[in-house]
Amino acid sequence: MVEKNKSYSVEITDISSDGNGVGAIDGFTVFVPMTAIGDVCEVLIVKVLSHYAIGRLMEIKNPSPDRVTPECPSFKRCGGCHLQHIDYAAQLRIKKNFVDSAMQRIGGFADFACDEILGMESPKRYRNKCVYPIGTDKAGGIISGFYARRSHDIIEVGDCILGGEINERINAAVLAYMRENNVLPYDEKTHTGLVRRTFIRTSGTTGGAGNLDMLTGGLPQIMVVISINGDTLPRRERLIKRLRAVSEDIVSIYININKEKSNTVLGRDNKLIHGKPTISDTLCGIRFEISPQSFYQVNPHMTERLYNKALEYAAITPEDTVLDVYCGIGTISLAAAARAKKAVGIEIVRQAIENAKENAKNNGIENAEFFADSAENAVPKLIESGMRPDIVILDPPRKGSDEKTLGAIAAAAPKRIVYVSCNPSTLARDTKYLTTLGYAPVRATAVDMFPHTCHVETVCLLSKLKSSEHIEVELNMDELDLTAAEKKATYQEIKDYVLEHYGFHVTNLNIAQVKRKCGIIERENYNKAKSEDSKQPSCTKEKEDAITDALRHFGMVIL
Ligand code: SAH
Numbered sequence: 001m002v003e004k005n006k007s008y009s010v011e012i013t014d015i016s017s018d019g020n021g022v023g024a025i026d027g028f029t030v031f032v033p034m035t036a037i038g039d040v041c042e043v044l045i046v047k048v049l050s051h052y053a054i055g056r057l058m059e060i061k062n063p064s065p066d067r068v069t070p071e072c073p074s075f076k077r078c079g080g081c082h083l084q085h086i087d088y089a090a091q092l093r094i095k096k097n098f099v100d101s102a103m104q105r106i107g108g109f110a111d112f113a114c115d116e117i118l119g120m121e122s123p124k125r126y127r128n129k130c131v132y133p134i135g136t137d138k139a140g141g142i143i144s145g146f147y148a149r150r151s152h153d154i155i156e157v158g159d160c161i162l163g164g165e166i167n168e169r170i171n172a173a174v175l176a177y178m179r180e181n182n183v184l185p186y187d188e189k190t191h192t193g194l195v196r197r198t199f200i201r202t203s204g205t206t207g208g209a210g211n212l213d214m215l216t217g218g219l220p221q222i223m224v225v226i227s228i229n230g231d232t233l234p235r236r237e238r239l240i241k242r243l244r245a246v247s248e249d250i251v252s253i254y255i256n257i258n259k260e261k262s263n264t265v266l267g268r269d270n271k272l273i274h275g276k277p278t279i280s281d282t283l284c285g286i287r288f289e290i291s292p293q294s295f296y297q298v299n300p301h302m303t304e305r306l307y308n309k310a311l312e313y314a315a316i317t318p319e320d321t322v323l324d325v326y327c328g329i330g331t332i333s334l335a336a337a338a339r340a341k342k343a344v345g346i347e348i349v350r351q352a353i354e355n356a357k358e359n360a361k362n363n364g365i366e367n368a369e370f371f372a373d374s375a376e377n378a379v380p381k382l383i384e385s386g387m388r389p390d391i392v393i394l395d396p397p398r399k400g401s402d403e404k405t406l407g408a409i410a411a412a413a414p415k416r417i418v419y420v421s422c423n424p425s426t427l428a429r430d431t432k433y434l435t436t437l438g439y440a441p442v443r444a445t446a447v448d449m450f451p452h453t454c455h456v457e458t459v460c461l462l463s464k465l466k467s468s469e470h471i472e473v474e475l476n477m478d479e480l481d482l483t484a485a486e487k488k489a490t491y492q493e494i495k496d497y498v499l500e501h502y503g504f505h506v507t508n509l510n511i512a513q514v515k516r517k518c519g520i521i522e523r524e525n526y527n528k529a530k531s532e533d534s535k536q537p538s539c540t541k542e543k544e545d546a547i548t549d550a551l552r553h554f555g556m557v558i559l
Contacts, residue, residue: 002028002053004045010055012039012064015094017425019082019454030055034076036086037094038064066090074157079149081162081452092119092448095456099424099446107428114444114458118305123451126299130163131265132171133197134185142178142185144171144198152188162452164202166247170224173242174198181238186229191261194233199225199256199266201290203281221279223252225292227266229259240274251275254292266292283307284335286363294352295328299449306420306447306457307335313418313443313461314391316340323382323389323414325375325405326396330356330368336393337368344387345370346378375401380408393418400426403433410437417462427458438465466490489554497550506547510539514547
């Protein structure tokens with residue numbers, strides 16, 4: 001029996017998807033924040049629930065080899081990062097495992113493994129968007145920083161190593177303006193006060209201004225949005241002056257009106273008080289205009305790698321029509337349009353679709369079309385009206401897609417689906433659903449868009465099965481070996497060839513064994529048929545020769 005307020009010695013054996021260490025006391029699971037795999041530690045139990053307990057790390061008796069000293073002095077208190085105490089290479093292993101195990105446990109794809117995880121060379125200063133809540137400290141002084149772990153208390157953070165160095169100076173300018181003009185910070189308990197948060201967006205190479213050293217090129221441009229619980233800022237020209245004194249790269253300043261009691265970062269109304277309405281950024285050779293509200297991937301270094309992986313999996317040809325569902329401001333759609341006959345993007349936020357159309361025009365892309373509607377409404381309608389995309393790319397929010405959307409996508413029978421996901425659990429759930437509709441996951445790559453946090457992005461390629469009646473067989477044998485099989489013979493064609501030329505039947509298992517022997521199946525199938533276990537007899541010499549002949553006939557081996 002694990003008891004509250006008692007101390008236990010615990011060895012950490014895993015990291016949960018929300019970044020906590022996982023161990024066990026007499027077989028009972030305990031989650032311990034701020035620990036690493038391999039730590040042996042003294043843990044005080046603070047909560048006991050029916051299936052698990054939560055412990056507080058009291059002492060590390062034997063540290064994990066993965067432990068490093070966190071670079072940020074606020075790491076322990078701040079809720080922004082979860083894994084800064086873990087070496088970056090180990091963070092990547094942990095995150096790849098998040099994806100693999102979600103696909104195995106939730107998706108039911110036994111032995112599933114991503115090909116790799118793409119990580120950053122220098123996992124710092126990567127965020128192009130940072131939001132700093134503003135409030136008061138215990139002494140009543142105005143501070144800005146981040147919310148503390150699992151709380152809404154603001155802790156002061158000067159320089160956050162995930163964002164640009166310039167952010168600290170921008171925040172200092174905002175606070176100085178507030179102090180100078182007696183502008184009060186917002187207090188969420190009493191819903192009084194004015195300034196709620198500073199929202200900073202950066203694009204291009206920030207060079208001397210910060211060191212976001214982006215791959216995206218172009219001139220540095222910074223947008224500052226001050227979110228307020230009111231309609232105006234008193235003496236706002238003083239704020240503008242202070243911000244412009246920080247850097248002339250601050251080319252766009254807004255106030256955002258947010259009088260809601262909720263925690264939404266930005267309210268609906270934005271008032272431009274200085275400069276341009278958007279900042280520009282370049283991704284995959286395409287220029288994008290970004291407004292305060294647009295969804296835009298936060299790590300430009302990794303976004304191009306993510307999109308390039310999605311495009312590689314999509315393998316678009318100039319004859320293809322591509323449907324990009326949950327398209328945001330059209331980042332993936334426009335990169336796809338450049339390679340396709342046509343690209344169609346669907347997105348629920350009207351403003352984002354306006355940006356997408358604008359972005360298409362600015363880049364001279366004429367074969368992209370955009371619809372502002374929910375995926376669950378628009379995709380079935382488009383398919384009913386006769387649209388037949390060859391390739392579907394979808395990049396839903398954390399809650400994943402839904403059966404209506406996925407059902408309509410499958411009904412359109414695209415040859416490939418590329419699923420970009422920021423949540424391994426919903427990716428696994430949706431992929432499982434897609435297998436019931438005739439698609440199977442072929443390969444996946446995890447991408448570390450958010451170093452030091454527990455988030456991970458995944459690109460997963462799904463391919464259409466040849467026959468929905470043969471999901472088991474085809475999925476296990478043929479489709480997962482798609483890279484070779486796609487251009488060449490299917491299992492059925494090999495069977496037919498053998499029957500015709502040798503007069504006997506061979507099984508999928510026989511073919512798989514021979515293919516493996518010939519080195520055609522490069523990677524382990526992660527969803528082996530039940531029949532294909534180690535107890536299976538190997539293929540007879542006669543069958544092996546016949547199958548090898550068939551493989552030779554179809555140009556799959558040259559022996
Ligand atoms: N592919 C884009 C955006 C991905 S984020 C990019 O890489 O930048 C997910 C997007 O889905 C957001 O823009 C969000 O506004 C949109 N979204 C959320 N729910 C939706 C729904 N039900 N239908 C369509 N779009 C939705």
